[in-house]
Amino acid sequence: MTTEVLKPPNTEVIEKGDVQDPAYLRIRDLVYQTSGIYHSEEKLYLLAAACKRRMAALGGPITTGRAYLDHLTNPLKREVENRELLNQITIGETCLFRSQAQLNALHNVILPEIAAERSKIGLKKLKVWSAGCSTGEEPHTLAMFLMEEQEKLLAGWTFEIQATDLNDNSIVTARAGIYGDYALRNTPDLFKRKYFVPADGTRLRVKDEVKAKITFNRLNLNDDSRMVFMKGMDLIFCCNVLIYFDSTSKKRVVQHFYSNLMPNGCFFLGQAESLFQVSDQFHLVHLPGTTVYRKPPAEALKVGKP
Amino acid sequence: MSSGLREGLKRRIERLQCLPSSPAVLQPLLELLRQPTNRINVKRVVQLVSYDKTIAAQCLRIANSPLYGRVRETDSIHAAVVSLGIHRVEDILLTCCLHQFSAGEQWATDPAVFWRHSLGCAAVSRELAERIDYSDPDRAYLSGLLHDLGILVNSLAYPQEYGAVLAAAAAKGVPLDEQELHDLEFTHCESGRILASLWKLPLAVNEVIAFHHHPAKAPAGNPVVALVHIADVLCRLRGLGYGYEEWRSVDLAGDPAWEILAKHCPQLGKMDLARFTMDLDAYVPRVQALVESVFTTKTEQPEVAPSH
Numbered sequence: 001m002t003t004e005v006l007k008p009p010n011t012e013v014i015e016k017g018d019v020q021d022p023a024y025l026r027i028r029d030l031v032y033q034t035s036g037i038y039h040s041e042e043k044l045y046l047l048a049a050a051c052k053r054r055m056a057a058l059g060g061p062i063t064t065g066r067a068y069l070d071h072l073t074n075p076l077k078r079e080v081e082n083r084e085l086l087n088q089i090t091i092g093e094t095c096l097f098r099s100q101a102q103l104n105a106l107h108n109v110i111l112p113e114i115a116a117e118r119s120k121i122g123l124k125k126l127k128v129w130s131a132g133c134s135t136g137e138e139p140h141t142l143a144m145f146l147m148e149e150q151e152k153l154l155a156g157w158t159f160e161i162q163a164t165d166l167n168d169n170s171i172v173t174a175r176a177g178i179y180g181d182y183a184l185r186n187t188p189d190l191f192k193r194k195y196f197v198p199a200d201g202t203r204l205r206v207k208d209e210v211k212a213k214i215t216f217n218r219l220n221l222n223d224d225s226r227m228v229f230m231k232g233m234d235l236i237f238c239c240n241v242l243i244y245f246d247s248t249s250k251k252r253v254v255q256h257f258y259s260n261l262m263p264n265g266c267f268f269l270g271q272a273e274s275l276f277q278v279s280d281q282f283h284l285v286h287l288p289g290t291t292v293y294r295k296p297p298a299e300a301l302k303v304g305k306p
Numbered sequence: 307m308s309s310g311l312r313e314g315l316k317r318r319i320e321r322l323q324c325l326p327s328s329p330a331v332l333q334p335l336l337e338l339l340r341q342p343t344n345r346i347n348v349k350r351v352v353q354l355v356s357y358d359k360t361i362a363a364q365c366l367r368i369a370n371s372p373l374y375g376r377v378r379e380t381d382s383i384h385a386a387v388v389s390l391g392i393h394r395v396e397d398i399l400l401t402c403c404l405h406q407f408s409a410g411e412q413w414a415t416d417p418a419v420f421w422r423h424s425l426g427c428a429a430v431s432r433e434l435a436e437r438i439d440y441s442d443p444d445r446a447y448l449s450g451l452l453h454d455l456g457i458l459v460n461s462l463a464y465p466q467e468y469g470a471v472l473a474a475a476a477a478k479g480v481p482l483d484e485q486e487l488h489d490l491e492f493t494h495c496e497s498g499r500i501l502a503s504l505w506k507l508p509l510a511v512n513e514v515i516a517f518h519h520h521p522a523k524a525p526a527g528n529p530v531v532a533l534v535h536i537a538d539v540l541c542r543l544r545g546l547g548y549g550y551e552e553w554r555s556v557d558l559a560g561d562p563a564w565e566i567l568a569k570h571c572p573q574l575g576k577m578d579l580a581r582f583t584m585d586l587d588a589y590v591p592r593v594q595a596l597v598e599s600v601f602t603t604k605t606e607q608p609e610v611a612p613s614h
Contacts, residue, residue, distance in 0.1 A: 038581055
């Protein structure tokens with residue numbers, strides 16, 4: 001099986017303002033409860049579009065929001081349908097430079113803070129983990145972004161990126177680092193010129209010097225015995241992965257992420273995800289246009305909980 | 307702030323009071339705001355709104371904005387007062403008055419930015435108040451609307467100097483009050499407070515204006531100061547700020563304001579802040595649309611007869 005090329009979801013079917021059916025609000029709340037992925041009023045049309053795509057795929061008598069809600073809550077169907085719906089919700093989200101707000105926050109606030117803190121002890125090394133890296137868009141973005149930082153703020157620093165995914169095929173694709181127009185739609189030209197070489201057709205391949213910064217591995221986030229060896233991380237990214245976990249395993253996985261982070265380390269979720277009722281150890285920190293879950297600084301950890 | 311500086315500031319603000327554009331409705335409206343709720347006369351409010359044609363038209367446009375959770379299209383002031391409730395009409399009227407007050411004047415900044423932030427903070431303050439079961443969401447709205455009155459004051463009283471302060475804050479990506487303190491030795495909290503006293507605004511609102519950047523210093527017993535502080539920070543980090551990004555990270559639950567507010571409103575401790583934050587993104591386009599439709603003073607081109 002080869003990893004499918006994701007196509008842009010067709011969102012034209014549903015206009016903003018056209019989401020009057022209260023069933024979609026119920027579905028929104030249900031999705032939020034089970035997965036932690038939230039659609040604000042402005043984004044509700046995207047959820048409705050995902051539901052419509054599922055209705056079309058089911059092909060049966062389910063044609064309204066209300067009927068789809070019944071299907072989604074049917075004890076015999078809900079597990080499978082929930083997963084299918086989540087696939088539709090996150091489809092096409094995978095691309096390089098997906099969240100500019102996160103990168104801006106790193107560039108302008110988080111990295112300067114880490115740099116200032118570390119310069120006191122002379123440790124100029126950064127450890128990053130892309131957990132659930134899929135076909136490699138995120139770790140490659142981070143590698144290029146940090147290489148740029150090495151020219152200014154992080155001059156003289158080294159960094160390493162651990163990229164893991166459950167799916168072997170995804171890892172193979174990720175290692176190849178070849179991307180088409182759709183995956184590259186947010187990538188600034190500067191980065192395309194500097195960090196890619198032409199592959200086939202219009203596709204581009206990530207340069208070897210970028211790949212050299214990343215270690216790709218297969219990892220099951222539910223594998224406790226391996227999770228404990230991912231220590232000393234400064235930044236962990238886990239976008240649209242936890243949404244597929246049930247509440248118990250989600251709590252366990254997030255606890256691992258917490259333990260593996262350095263004090264003051266940052267845990268990044270997808271833009272629509274939340275850890276509400278999953279962990280109260282992390283601090284939800286606001287930055288311009290984005291939020292991040294932060295492990296408290298070392299001093300706070302000492303005086304805090306026993 | 308030195309006493310000399312304070313006197314100079316006060317004189318400039320007193321001069322502002324006599325601005326030619328200051329609407330006639332403003333003084334009676336402020337008078338009205340000082341009344342206890344049960345003594346407010348609906349008929350008098352309708353009269354006030356209808357007094358000034360520009361204000362009446364603006365009021366209707368605001369009343370019909372989705373930000374005010376419009377029940378149905380309203381085309382008469384009386385219907386607006388009835389369907390929105392007296393408090394919301396007061397809010398709307400005051401918004402229009404403040405706009406009129408400053409419309410013809412030379413601003414140090416883009417007035418639309420000020421209005422987006424003020425209306426955004428007002429709406430977010432009310433939303434937050436409702437989520438945490440605070441007893442008076444209308445008070446929260448009014449306080450959010452007026453919290454940055456001092457920016458309007460500084461903008462009009464120091465049109466040249468203040469433009470430079472704003473530009474410097476934007477270039478550095480630092481909070482405005484920091485830059486004000488550095489360049490002017492006072493912040494919009496002080497100047498806002500002086501105008502609020504001259505206008506005899508309710509004390510609780512005055513406290514919000516004076517202490518919204520340092521809610522721990524506010525007199526105890528007024529949780530709206532902390533509430534507006536939180537709404538203000540959220541707005542500034544979520545696209546409804548002063549027109550630039552402030553490069554900082556804020557742990558709201560660790561902010562002293564959070565603790566103060568939680569004491570009054572225990573619901574705050576149970577609130578899903580991540581979800582609330584995402585919900586706020588819906589306000590950005592709504593506030594922008596409202597400001598564009600109502601407050602952006604388009605320079606009307608006089609009709610020129612075609613030349614032959």
